[in-house]
Amino acid sequence: MSNLETKHLTKKFGNQVVLDDLNLNLKPNTIYALLGRNGAGKSTLLSILANHIFASSGSVVWQDKELTGRDHPVQEFYLMSEHNLFNKSDSLKNIIKKTTLLQGTFDQTLADEMLLAFKLDPKKKVSQLSTGYRTIFKTIVALSVPAEYVFLDEPILGLDANHRVMLYRYILKAYENRARTIVLSTHLVEEIANLVAHILILKDVKIIVDSDVEDLLAKSYQISGPKEEVQLYCQGLQILDDEQIGTLYTCYIYADLPANRIIPDSIVIKHSDLQDSFIKLTEEERELNV
Amino acid sequence: MSNLETKHLTKKFGNQVVLDDLNLNLKPNTIYALLGRNGAGKSTLLSILANHIFASSGSVVWQDKELTGRDHPVQEFYLMSEHNLFNKSDSLKNIIKKTTLLQGTFDQTLADEMLLAFKLDPKKKVSQLSTGYRTIFKTIVALSVPAEYVFLDEPILGLDANHRVMLYRYILKAYENRARTIVLSTHLVEEIANLVAHILILKDVKIIVDSDVEDLLAKSYQISGPKEEVQLYCQGLQILDDEQIGTLYTCYIYADLPANRIIPDSIVIKHSDLQDSFIKLTEEERELNV
Incomplete structure (x- = not known):
């Protein structure tokens, strides 16, 4: 088991600094919330951690190795994000099949249970899903891959109140079945207070809080x-x-x-x-x- | 002033009925909430009312005329939706310019005030905006066009708590400056209780509640x-x-x-x-x- 660390991680878009000198240390098997205002850089940070985009300077380190594009252990990290990388005319079933090929094994039992609970027909195409259901499907996939680090970028975007409660329970269930690190970003802060162990808050391109939930509340x-x-x-x-x-x-x-x-x-x-x-x-x- | 009505409005996707025999009567100059679970058909209904997609049967009637694709009074109806019809590589400024050409006059004063309040730089491109900021920009445009009926499909999708409060206040401000009918869909039900006058709830392809907020709560x-x-x-x-x-x-x-x-x-x-x-x-x- 190894921590996932960032060292002096900085990201610029053009001249604009969006993340400045972040030194994070994400423990294995821990559920984190990544909080921050709109535009604070949450998605950018998660995309860098998952190797979807690169830092401007600094590094991401795991198992004493710097993670770079070429040698990135793809199967250990998974990002569920707003940007849908699925082909919209593909069926949910097919997407699961393709994801399995790329990510290794897949927790089909969990996925089936969640598809059933949320009344999602695997024969449907992504293009037939509403906003909320797209989010749900992407989260089901993210919780079913065998990654050690799962990054959920707004996993409750567009979900109604009942579905939000269900999703929180399934995140916990997936974690209890197989411990892993889950980092989730959200704007419904109060709702995740009992779900996560640790809070990171981004503000003005810096991490201003890196604390256990209990300590923060205390x-x-x-x-x-x-x-x-x-x-x-x-x-x-x-x-x-x-x-x-x-x-x-x-x-x-x-x-x-x-x-x-x-x-x-x-x-x-x-x-x-x-x-x-x-x-x-x-x-x-x-x-x-x- | 004329009501916007649907008469026996039905929509099917393939064999699946998603809206069944809706008879709605939307009054002028009234703020409505359209509520419903994920997948209830809210976006479909708003898209039909705005003439972006067509009903399978039944009709939408305004000023004693059936609204159809050909004769649709485009400038009187505006839909802000999840599907971004803007060109992502366009600047916000350019999009405002193009919208003005299509929709007629534009409330540049309101738009400027909102861009400033939300710290949105009009020189930015849509592709540079985060999820929440895209929603904010689309809502700014929707509140600034001269339409009589404005449909806001999840105008707070991805917005942080402070920005949500700001947006509710600007919706009211826009309405007070110039009365019009606004229909907004959302999953944060409690937050809009003081904003809207009337509630519509979709469930199982039917409207199950069509009521003033006060009557519903009573x-x-x-x-x-x-x-x-x-x-x-x-x-x-x-x-x-x-x-x-x-x-x-x-x-x-x-x-x-x-x-x-x-x-x-x-x-x-x-x-x-x-x-x-x-x-x-x-x-x-x-x-x-x-």
């Missing part, structure tokens, strides 16, 4: 009360945002609470949930003044 | 208590689902509460929110037994 606080007392208590802590509603002032912080600081009776401290923490961590100033 | 109840008493109270009402958790039995109903029936002290009645009502209205049996 450090996410909302501190409310009279402004002066809240500000005094929060001095020196990482403040993500603050707001004043009437007489109530609230600071959103991402930090361990100082053990030696007394909490005055007038202030109330509570944990933020994952979605709130994410929004505060990634918000741009004055964005919502429509 | 008829959506969860009735909990001891099983026998709940069942007695709910007799004859439209029951969507029921569940037993420990000794607590809950019935989900979609009906007016009978005025002449006494509510026993042992049962509790509360309203469902829009997302819960939707899930209960469209759920398939035993779907979640993963």
Whole structure:
């Protein structure tokens, strides 16, 4: 078992830097969420990790080897992405057959169970599927290949609420049947809080959070009360945002609470949930003044 | 001002009926949500209303005329859909120029304001945009054309939480600047409860709900208590689902509460929110037994 690492990974499109000096260390057999605002570079990062596109500088390292286009162990890495690499006039059955040829063995039992559960007829063509069903089919394929690292780029894009719940359960089931590393990107942050073990957040071309879910939530606080007392208590802590509603002032912080600081009776401290923490961590100033 | 109506509208793909005998009446200057599970036929319906594809039988009527391919008043109807009809190597600026030629005048003020708010550079090419940003751009174009009927097929597909909030506000702003009918489909049901006036729900090739939001919510109840008493109270009402958790039995109903029936002290009645009502209205049996 070997970690998948990036070393000083940088990606430019023309003059624009989209990923800057990323040093990541993805453990084997772990479910990760890759979060970030629209355009933060999530898809670009996953495409580089899966060797679909190349970094501008830096490297991706696995089993002490630099992974490059030529020597890439294709069967160990699989990317499910928005860009549909399937032939649209192909039947689902045929795509599974072709994928098996390329990726090695295929978990036909899981695929069949999922096709049935989602009422997907394998005789259908990709072109006959709706947006949501295309996503579902691509995810079924991604969970059924024998790869050690599976990258799911928005596996719930266009899925209705019931199908989202089903898909989360199948991701867990696939993982329990055979442990592997799964990195999934999504915009429905709260829904994956119980699914993933570790969170990566991309913002402004950098990784700003690389943390276990528990640690991230443990450090996410909302501190409310009279402004002066809240500000005094929060001095020196990482403040993500603050707001004043009437007489109530609230600071959103991402930090361990100082053990030696007394909490005055007038202030109330509570944990933020994952979605709130994410929004505060990634918000741009004055964005919502429509 | 004229309503847009469908009369006995039916659509088949091969032998498969995807829409069956729909009789809709879309009022001018009203914001609608079109809801339904994955594969329910939402995109097909919007494509027919916008004259991108044809019905198998039945008709679409506007201003006392049957709308057909030849005589279709293109500038009065606009569909923003998953299928990107733009040339991917075109710049956003160029696409706006071409759209203006086809659709007539263009609300350049709104488009500029939205491009700026979402930090979209009009010199960029469509191919350079991420999934979420493509959706945003397509919606900007759809809100800026002078059409009387604008169909937005999943205008928040791939959008992060902050961008979703911004987009809802711009949809309202566009509507307030110039009233028109907007029909939007989405899977994030709860988020649009305050945005739309009227709800259409497609299920099993039929429209099962065609109702003002207020009326729909007013008829959506969860009735909990001891099983026998709940069942007695709910007799004859439209029951969507029921569940037993420990000794607590809950019935989900979609009906007016009978005025002449006494509510026993042992049962509790509360309203469902829009997302819960939707899930209960469209759920398939035993779907979640993963």
